[in-house]
Structures are given as structure tokens and as C-alpha cells.
Amino acid sequence: MKQVSDVRDIGNRKWWAAGAISLAAIAFSLDLTVLNLALPTLSHSLHASTNQLQWIADAYSLVLAILTLPAGMLGDRYGRKKFMLLALVIFGAASAWCAYSTSVNMLICARLLLGVGAAFILPLAMSTVPIYFKPEERTKALAILMGGVMLAYPLGPILGGWLLTYFWWGSVFLINVPVVLIALLAVALLLPESKSRVKSSIDIGGIVLSSLALSGITYGAIEAESIGWGAHRVVASLVAGIILLPVFFAWERRVVRAKRQPLIDIRLFSSAAFTGGTLMMTSVNFALFGLLFGLPQYLEAVRGDKPLTAGYYLLPMVVGLMIGSVVSAKLSKKLDPKLAVAIGFAIMAAGLLAGTRTTLGSSDLFTVLWSGIIGLGLGSAMPNVATVALSPLSADRSASGTATISAVRQVGGTLGIALLGTLLGASYRSQLHFLSFPSQLTSVIRSSVVGGVTVAQKLHSAPLLSGVRAAFVHGMDMMLWVCGGIALAAMLLSLIVLPRATATSKRKAARA
Numbered sequence: 001m002k003q004v005s006d007v008r009d010i011g012n013r014k015w016w017a018a019g020a021i022s023l024a025a026i027a028f029s030l031d032l033t034v035l036n037l038a039l040p041t042l043s044h045s046l047h048a049s050t051n052q053l054q055w056i057a058d059a060y061s062l063v064l065a066i067l068t069l070p071a072g073m074l075g076d077r078y079g080r081k082k083f084m085l086l087a088l089v090i091f092g093a094a095s096a097w098c099a100y101s102t103s104v105n106m107l108i109c110a111r112l113l114l115g116v117g118a119a120f121i122l123p124l125a126m127s128t129v130p131i132y133f134k135p136e137e138r139t140k141a142l143a144i145l146m147g148g149v150m151l152a153y154p155l156g157p158i159l160g161g162w163l164l165t166y167f168w169w170g171s172v173f174l175i176n177v178p179v180v181l182i183a184l185l186a187v188a189l190l191l192p193e194s195k196s197r198v199k200s201s202i203d204i205g206g207i208v209l210s211s212l213a214l215s216g217i218t219y220g221a222i223e224a225e226s227i228g229w230g231a232h233r234v235v236a237s238l239v240a241g242i243i244l245l246p247v248f249f250a251w252e253r254r255v256v257r258a259k260r261q262p263l264i265d266i267r268l269f270s271s272a273a274f275t276g277g278t279l280m281m282t283s284v285n286f287a288l289f290g291l292l293f294g295l296p297q298y299l300e301a302v303r304g305d306k307p308l309t310a311g312y313y314l315l316p317m318v319v320g321l322m323i324g325s326v327v328s329a330k331l332s333k334k335l336d337p338k339l340a341v342a343i344g345f346a347i348m349a350a351g352l353l354a355g356t357r358t359t360l361g362s363s364d365l366f367t368v369l370w371s372g373i374i375g376l377g378l379g380s381a382m383p384n385v386a387t388v389a390l391s392p393l394s395a396d397r398s399a400s401g402t403a404t405i406s407a408v409r410q411v412g413g414t415l416g417i418a419l420l421g422t423l424l425g426a427s428y429r430s431q432l433h434f435l436s437f438p439s440q441l442t443s444v445i446r447s448s449v450v451g452g453v454t455v456a457q458k459l460h461s462a463p464l465l466s467g468v469r470a471a472f473v474h475g476m477d478m479m480l481w482v483c484g485g486i487a488l489a490a491m492l493l494s495l496i497v498l499p500r501a502t503a504t505s506k507r508k509a510a511r512a
Helices: 013-045 050-078 080-099 104-127 135-166 176-190 204-227 232-257 266-270 272-302 307-313 315-334 337-355 364-390 398-430 439-447 449-459 462-497 503-511
Strands: none
Touching (some): 013 104, 080 104, 080 176, 135 364, 204 398, 272 307, 272 364, 315 337, 315 364, 364 462, 398 462, 439 449, 449 462
16 A cells, blocks of 8 residues: 655754654653552552552553554544643643552542553654654654653663652652653644644544454453453453454444545555564564563562662663664664664564573673663664554554554553463462462462562571572573564564565665
């Protein structure tokens, strides 16, 4: 399918605009990294049960699943800048509400509102790239945007750990407020308004069907983490969501045949660049979210690091990503994009597979090296693969297209945490055959590595502590094998599926 290019020339102002949307992305990503640090404190301060803690974390993901696609459509129709500013206001206000919540139910409601703001931020930020940047500039622009996203991963735990050490639990949510205020000012002053030139009715049927399908899959994956994949409501939710997906696509085809504007342009999936790029970005999200679920537990429960120190150990991954982003911009000018993407995924796979050699006796340097290599590969691959995925998008439907990518990636990340978390937990429990404790203690030890370490320390049992930590390292190694396999599969997919660059595009890139 041929898309019409409509890159709008706003001069060097666009690079300042890229910095503005990167700030918006940092605000979005910070919340993903700080909440887990605060959950133990929340449990004590608000007397929250395990189920309530889960909903404090997951209410956000459910709203993202429901609203991301409509967010893209509304941005295209009424103005992307307008809705990004509104989303930032909502996000900042909801962050303050979270900080000063006085009950669990109030905090869950605040988290729901936070998800409303978040659903608009990232897809609308990404949608500006096809509008204001020429094809040969997009890799650099996306590297700036994704650099902001990745910077939040160590920044959140570092700032969050420091705040939890010296202030009350609500302070971790206030991290977002100054970032949002700066992003609001930057977006308002630097980002021009843009919206679709095509006016049409809103696809209500598409919104309802997509929301039900994506929320069903997301809810099922979330619940599977705590009650297992075989539980009735997990199976029912997943099956309902999976069945509704083809119904949604059938509805969208009907909307297109009626010559009305669909929620998503399903013709995009006939593009190898869009479909292949989206699949690769999703697979990386799957592996990355799993890694970020397991690595902090390794650092804190196995190595005994404080949350603040654990945050420092994530910095090498970000440094690697920054270097990789610079490398990716150079590779995109000299190599075919599919080859540049494949090299990035190969480096990422090398880091993940090196991580499988982790043992209880592994040094600090080893952890720094393999996590840094993962970041290097991620930074080399993701801006290039995002450039490929965005290449078929027209200016009129750019937010709808990026919202489609964001929705698929969000579901992929949620499934990644659920599936890889299940694998890690099962592998961890498989190594606990040595246990000979009362059933109640055994249940706590088997529930998580944190539970196992807590029991061992209370019993002053060095053999139990060593056995629990070794069991978790085994589980993490198994998870890293799978993540490495996913990165290798993405490398092969890039070589097979992604289209080759044309001679014209190569000349343009070389001149940039």
C-alpha cells in the first residue's frame, strides 16, 4: 500500500521539538519504573492486601490497553499537540493525586486517571516523527525519543530509592510533576500543531471492539501472574479477547468498504515494513519487560543491593543504549536498514545469552558488561526498526498508526512479564526440592525469592539462603535464554521480512 509523504518543514525547530517530546516520554516512562519500589511501603502505610497491591499496579495497564487506539484517532482528528498537552496535564494531576491518596481505593482511582494521560503521551509523541522529519532524519529523531524512554529505567529506581529512604511513599509519584511541567512548557512552545486534513465520523464500533479485545487479553495476562494460567477467569478473559480480535478486524474492513475512516488502517498490515517493524518492536518489548522484571529482583534479593544501588546497576544498560543510538544513526546511512536492524538484534542477543552465565559468584563487572551489551544492541536496533515501521504512515493518520504500534507493544510487554515471570517462577520452584520445612514456611519460600530470603534470614539459615538465591539465579538464566532466543528470532525476522532500501533512499541518507 502506498502512503503519501507529508513532511512539514519547520527548520531546526524540529530538533528542539524532538527534545520536547522526549521529555514527555520520560514522564510516561518514569511511572513504569518507580511503582514497584513503593509497593512494600504502600502495603504497610495503606494496609493494602496483595490483591489490592496488584490492582494499584495493573489499573494503569488496563486503561492503556483500552485507550491507546482511540487516543491516536482523537489526536489525528482534533490535533496531536492539543491532546498531548491535555494528556500531560492529566498525567501531572493524577501523579499528584496518587501522591496524596489516603486510601487504597483512592490510589487505584488515581492510577486509572494516570493511565488515561499515559495512553495519549507515547503514541502522540511518536506520531510527530513522520510529520516533521524527513525519512533520512527519522532514525536520529527516534533515537532521541527512545533515549528519553530508556533514561527513565535507571532514573526511576535511583530517584525513587532515594525518596523512599528520606521521604514518605507518595514522594515517588511526585517525581513526575516537575518533568510534566517542563514537558508542558517545551511542547507548548516548540511543537507545532498538526492534525488530519480528512474529517469523518468516529468509529465507535471499532473503539468498543478493540477495547474489549485488548483489555481481555491484558486482564487475562495480569491475572495469570498471580492465580495461574489455568484459572477459569484467566482462560475466559484470554479466550474472549482472542476471539474478539478477528471480530474487530472484520468490523474495520467493513468500515473501509463503507468508505468511512476506521479506528486503524488495516491496510497497513499489508506493508512488510509496518507489520515486520511492529512485530520486532513488540518482541523486544516482550523480552525487555521480562528482563526488567527479573534483573531488579536479582540485584536486590540475590545480591542484597538496596533499591538505590540496584538503580545504579541499570545505568550501564542506558549508557549502552545511548552509544547504540549514535551508532544506529551512522549505520542507517551506510548499511541497508534491514542489515542495521539485524546487527543491533545480534548484539542484544549476545548480551542476553552472556547473562545466562550468571552464577551466585558472578562479579559486579560481569553484570555491568552483559547489561551494557544488551543496551548497546537495543540502542542500535530500535531506532532503525521504528524508522522502518513508521515509514508507511501518512501524515493524516500518523497518530492512529503509531497508536496501533503502541497498543501491540503494550500487550506484548504485559504478556512478556506474565509469561517470562511464570517461566522464572517455575524454574525457581523446580530447584527447591531440598526444602524440609513446615508447609506454611515452604509455601512462603516457594512463592518468591523475596519470601525465601526473608524466611532464611529470620531462621538464620545460611544453607537455605544460598539455596534460594541459587534457585532464583537458575530461573533468571532460563528466562535470559528465552529472551536471547527472542532477540535472535527478531534478527532473522528483520533479514527475511523487512524490505530493502531503494537506491534513492540510500543516496538521501548518505547526504544527510
